[in-house]
Amino acid sequence: MNRRELLKAALAIPFLPGGMTGAIGSAWAAGSRLSSRVRPGQAGWPSLAQWDELNHAVGGRLLKLESPFSASKAACDEALKHLKNPFFIGDQPALTQTSGWADAWLSRCSTYAVAADSVADVAAVVHFAARHRLRLVIKGGGHSYQGTSNAPDSLLIWTRHMKAITLHDAFVGQGCEGWQAPQAAVSVQSGAIWIDVYDAVTRQNGRYVQGGGCTTVGVAGLIQSGGFGSFSKAFGTAASGLIEAEVVTADGEVRIANACTNPELFWGIKGGGGGSLGVVTRLTLRTHGLPEFAGAVFGEIKAVSDAAYRTLIAKAISFYQSELFNPHWGEQLRFRGDNVLQVSMLFQGLNQQQAQAIWQPFVDWVRANNDYSFVKPVQVLALPAQHMWDAEYFRQHVPGAMIPDDRDGAPRNHVLWSDDQGQVGWFIHGFKSAWLPASLLHADRQAQLVDAIFACTRQWDVEFHFNKGLAGAPPEAIAAALDTAIHPQVVDAFALAIIAGNGAPAYPGMPGANPDLPNARKASAAIGRAMEALLKVAPNAAAYVSESDYFQRDWQQAFWGANYPRLAAVKRKYDPDGLFFVHHGVGSEGWSADGFTRRP
Template sequence: MPLPGNSVLTLLLVVGLRAVWAQTIVLDNSTVAANEFTVAPAIASVDARDSNSTAALFEGETLQLTDAVIANLTDLELSNVSLFSFQSESSPEETLSKQSLFGKCKTYPGDPLWPAKPVWKLFDVLLGGALIETVPYASACYDSFGNYDKAKCDFITNNWINASIYHTEDPTSINAVLFQGLTCMPPTLVAPKAKCTIGGYPVYAVAARNVAQIQLAVNFARNLNLRLVIKNTGHDFAAKSVGMGALSIWTHHLKDIKFFGLYRQGRYLGPAFKLGVGVQAFEAYEAAREQGVTIVGGEGRTVGVMGGYLLGGGHSPLSSLYGMAADQVLSMEVVTADGRFVTASETSNPDLFWALRGGGGSTFGVVTSVVVRAYPKIKVTTLTYVLATGETVTAEQFWAALRAFFDGFITYTDAGTYEYFRISRVGDGQFVSDMGPWFAPGMSRAELEALVAPLLARFRALGVAVAPVYTEYGDFYDAWAANFPVEPWGSHTIRQGSRLFPRASWRDAARLNATFDAVRGVVEDGGYVIAFNVAAAPRAGYPDNAVNPAWRQTVMHAIAASLWDTSGPEADIRAASDRLTFDWVQRWRDVSPGAGAYMSEADYIEPDFAQAFFGSKYPRLYQLKQRYDPLGVFYAHSAVGSEDWTMSEMILGNLPSQNSKLCRV
């Protein structure tokens, strides 16, 4: 039978290590399992509103690891309790000194100080049974983990690429499988003799449902110098949610949602949502629709909008009107590297608040919830069409028509619209670009028709015919749901890189010519381009935060993708990979000096990532990284402070492998 609150914790500790190792407790001469159903984790319950929180804490946020809990564990002489203690406020150097005993690298399986099984069992009991030992998502296709299941393997294989919704429900599966090491892929997608190992996946994951579990994980990782990673959904081009030998905090289950019809904070007075960090785009948008309001998020359905998306800035179909997703944040609740749970807002930990809004995920702490502003319900009109070469459209006509579209980018973003389009080569001298969609928030069909009329007139003058399809929607949700399908996932035959092209290039004829030619040249060479005509400097202004300054000057965010055939020689695959970084995207860098790239959709080995992803904000971000995480508890590839670390192995010669040791430079 379940037991209440702290009495459970005390009972568990009194029975001592026998209960911990056996995963049982004795109650009234009856032996019961010690798990998440019969015992509480090592927590204390606090009031739902503390002195710093700007909104009442969610229930899971009221369950915290406190100094009193740690003291209780210590007083009862529970073995290894020091592994779960908070960082010493007086001397982080003391902890760093202890870590130096481990050497320059994180602690890994096989190292003398890697936790023994009984320690992991103790950790699991204190977590309340939330520890998951990793079994890779595709392991059902192999005998390696004792769970071979042909039917399940067939399902996983058939839905590997086109069903991200399944991957996001797994504690360790990620999108950027190439950098994980490809150690457990469906065999038909790699090689007949493929094997399944954990490789670059974390060894354990904590399925976090409350703050105490996150605090325990952070403290445990810090005190043992374990590599710590954070996974929300696994959407990321840089495999930031994995790492060999790591402990992962899986925040996917933090899905509480609360709406405030009238929320007051500082200078803001209006509707707002408090959203758990595990809330995904489709859930956030459904909640907004139910309340008759609109919130800023991305187009991807299964992306965790309050996680790495928002922390990295977050561009949106609404950005030209309202700015980046990070601009909407009013406050955040976060577990920092010392294990403490704090509020970050304009008045509480303002430096941390500044850094979290655009400074990147997995860097300064583990966010548990975010309060964001909401906007009135908004109508949307969309336009779709296909521009393609064919019997009546030559390649030169195609490129001339596409250039006519490019010419209007400032006009379109100034009007608040967002164009999501793709360009590809489909044969020798044959090209296609589909508009999917031209997204016009706040506009009627007549207003959008008037905006694009000059462009369609230019198409006709060039002898290019397209069949525009307009659709009016009563609110954002309906337009979003109809136009953005579930995103693809998990391809190991692709690398992507991106660039933020500045408005200044459109104000100079020579620079615009060079920009257009650079995009055209990549497509003609076989690159696949996904692009967004989007701005992030709304007329109403935007707050001072860590969002890359390049976003405030942008009118086009473009992604180039290089693909290859895995059956070919490795030299050819490496050439295709290198072409992306050192040829195609380099052309884009050359025509946009001083601009940047969007960190969440960027080249894995972006040269000078600090400038590209953070621009002039980087020195302050690095300084704050040293203040809030002096021990390097949080690491993510190409995140703030990542230059202080290196990985021991490479993929294709120059791609750091997450299936390798992480060591200080």
């Protein structure tokens, strides 16, 4: 901690419950059990003088929040202008990337926020929230589908401005000197988004770091949820690449967590879900040698009949099992209800000729059969992997594949994949996920899988995200994933099936926002029936915490399985009073749905 941060930490001391600065298990943990939190206007809500003290402690970065849609006309017009720009939305502490979920939650802003720019700022806010029994929310990228990065009547720790990135040639975790080999790594503050990390690690330095597929996702949230990117089948989960983290725990202490120091906290952060165990302020991630080439395969194929479509599904599954079920391939096949197979696959470690040769027999089979037509031709594209997230390269060679931040003065590298723009501001109708075991690809089970996929598509489209299942990955990636808190089913799954539906942005107060709830409920019911059809061949499938049903039953088992008791023990050790709360997060079963009242 530098001199400036020490001074700010000293200013925060008055906010400590009883002035305690020691470790867990001291007077802080021995105090009265937190039974409820306070809202504005209730007894115990901080006075204006107390808010001013907090503002002083954090260097004037306390913000009184108001949605731009209910602020001035100019603010509202600006928000409407950039409604589909995730970089703009990420820069608004009052907004989240998802505008809400039918019958679940809406994107309503916190009462106050601190635009933290250091770990000392974060510690000051944690002390203040604990002392005054406030509902605390943490937001970096703000991508949570579950609404965990917003809550009305709360105090928000907004880490957006904490985005420093530092590369290391030979990193060793604190306390691990002497037995942990130095590793190439990158340290990233928790407010960074993946496009900036990829730009620093890959474009500028020719290395690879396992992050997320969507470029505007926050680094800290992805790591804590487990984290998958397009090439996870080769490099594993993002969480398993974590070497060390800096975390502010519920007692306001700044802790280092790695395999040698606070190892249980370190394990819990790796896939235990964001916002439950502490505030992550910095992460150090392993980097890898970069493949020479990466690329993509896109196309759409339509069948003339249901029978022909079932045959097409069977061919696609057989082709995947024999040719694509390996570390080179990731991303998606989408089986649509209009009898269309949509191909959106990415690859690494192959050149264009090699990838083309792999796909050619499948393409030839389609062309030779009059039951099929190409809605969009199957195209294979490859590029030097160092340009995979190179905005200027894509502007020159593949215009339209990436969409820039359209604001004046925006960084030139701030781009997102065009396919991801549909998620910006979306209002979710329903969302379900399930890990599908690799045993379904065995020859004697493929027919059952094909029948289940076809039955599923009679209700709703289904996407198979192959990079979000680690079956077929190298042994070292499997072993590393098993040393994280994510559900163990991930290592036996060949894909994560996702079935979802959404409507247009519907932020509260937004002009024209009028979500069609009857239609949303109808869609949600159909999504449920589709998943039921698919799960007939995988009845015990687990779900991925970051991409799952808000109303998930038995969520502890579904998200973490046998790892949940261990996670609960980490929670009890580092947050015994339950300061940190998120929907379906570790320990949340002890609180009301809004996180304000402890259940008996």
